[in-house]
Amino acid sequence: MATAREIDLAVAVLRAGGLVAFPTETVYGLGADASNAEAVKKIFAVKGRPASHPVIVHLADAVQLASWAREIPEAAHLLAQRFWPGPLTLILRRARAVSDVVTGGQDTVALRVPSHPVARQLLARFGGGIAAPSANRFGRVSATTAGHVRREFGDAVPCVLDGGEADVGIESTILDLSGGAPVLLRTGWITAEELTRALGIEVAAAGEDAPRAPGTHARHYAPQTPLMLVEGDLAVEIAASLVRQGRRVAVLAFSAAQPLIAGVNWVAAPGEAAAYAHALYANLRALDESGCDTILVERPPRDPAWAAINDRLTRAAAGAAEDAAT
Ligand code: TXA
Numbered sequence: 001m002a003t004a005r006e007i008d009l010a011v012a013v014l015r016a017g018g019l020v021a022f023p024t025e026t027v028y029g030l031g032a033d034a035s036n037a038e039a040v041k042k043i044f045a046v047k048g049r050p051a052s053h054p055v056i057v058h059l060a061d062a063v064q065l066a067s068w069a070r071e072i073p074e075a076a077h078l079l080a081q082r083f084w085p086g087p088l089t090l091i092l093r094r095a096r097a098v099s100d101v102v103t104g105g106q107d108t109v110a111l112r113v114p115s116h117p118v119a120r121q122l123l124a125r126f127g128g129g130i131a132a133p134s135a136n137r138f139g140r141v142s143a144t145t146a147g148h149v150r151r152e153f154g155d156a157v158p159c160v161l162d163g164g165e166a167d168v169g170i171e172s173t174i175l176d177l178s179g180g181a182p183v184l185l186r187t188g189w190i191t192a193e194e195l196t197r198a199l200g201i202e203v204a205a206a207g208e209d210a211p212r213a214p215g216t217h218a219r220h221y222a223p224q225t226p227l228m229l230v231e232g233d234l235a236v237e238i239a240a241s242l243v244r245q246g247r248r249v250a251v252l253a254f255s256a257a258q259p260l261i262a263g264v265n266w267v268a269a270p271g272e273a274a275a276y277a278h279a280l281y282a283n284l285r286a287l288d289e290s291g292c293d294t295i296l297v298e299r300p301p302r303d304p305a306w307a308a309i310n311d312r313l314t315r316a317a318a319g320a321a322e323d324a325a326t
């Protein structure tokens with residue numbers, strides 16, 4: 001775990017316009033001083049991320065909202081009270097001073113108060129907002145350990161604060177409060193039902209055709225190895241058939257009982273949604289590095305508790321399919 005001294009050093013790096021990778025309860029972030037446009041540009045360069053993709057500004061406390069948003073609707077106060085610090089990002093109309101580099105030129109800004117103790121200390125000592133996307137190369141699997149971040153960026157990001165394994169394991173829920181009705185832009189651990197309950201007005205679950213956060217598209221969260229989502233009862237049959245065609249197959253399955261198929265790397269995923277999410281990106285990274293040429297993922301249940309997981313897996317499969325096609 002990062003020491004107070006390491007956190008002080010990271011604060012100095014941020015003040016000098018450098019990059020700091022830090023843990024949050026969702027995934028690791030790649031941070032820069034959000035009020036320093038040149039520093040934020042470095043994030044885009046290191047990630048290989050297009051400038052049109054806005055980044056989230058992380059804050060120590062909800063009272064800082066007023067410096068970043070020019071309009072804070074009652075719903076934002078309610079949700080901040082209920083879910084912050086925690087894995088919820090709110091989109092609000094931006095304050096005039098917020099850089100276009102942060103917002104991708106939009107009139108809105110994404111804000112979140114994370115709960116990880118290292119993130120909280122870093123933010124409290126730094127005092128300002130830290131702009132941070134997930135600490136992974138563009139389109140790839142997010143990082144849930146400091147080791148993942150180091151492997152992802154190497155010498156390009158020397159300052160990595162270690163906060164152990166990210167607790168939640170998938171990115172925050174994103175809710176747009178900048179217009180009339182709240183719009184869910186990204187599913188996450190906090191569900192549409194919970195938001196609906198907290199607000200007392202319907203927050204629609206993000207469907208296939210629902211609006212999405214700018215820059216998010218089907219191809220995202222993808223390992224390098226082609227990934228296929230398969231119905232559970234077919235996993236063994238499909239794996240066996242691929243092996244007969246000479247493929248090296250890895251399976252992320254729900255059952256720990258590995259069927260006896262030579263040449264298949266069988267990884268058992270937790271059967272409960274929170275544990276599955278926590279382990280998801282580490283599992284995908286391990287499968288990606290296992291030397292297989294196809295990853296099969298047994299499709300999780302289609303119920304609301306699994307919505308965010310199904311969203312990430314669907315995109316991982318779409319990304320892998322696109323890679324395979326090009
Ligand atoms: O859990 C998380 O949210 C992590 C941790 C590090 O906080 N961060 C994260 O950042 O996942 P990133 O950049 O990988 O995803 C942020 C998403 C992007 O899809 C971006 O388009 C959206 O937030 N976003 C940022 N600003 C926005 C805005 N003004 N309006 C709509 N969407 C926005």
Ligand code: MG
Binds near residue numbers: 133
């Ligand atoms: Mg990301």
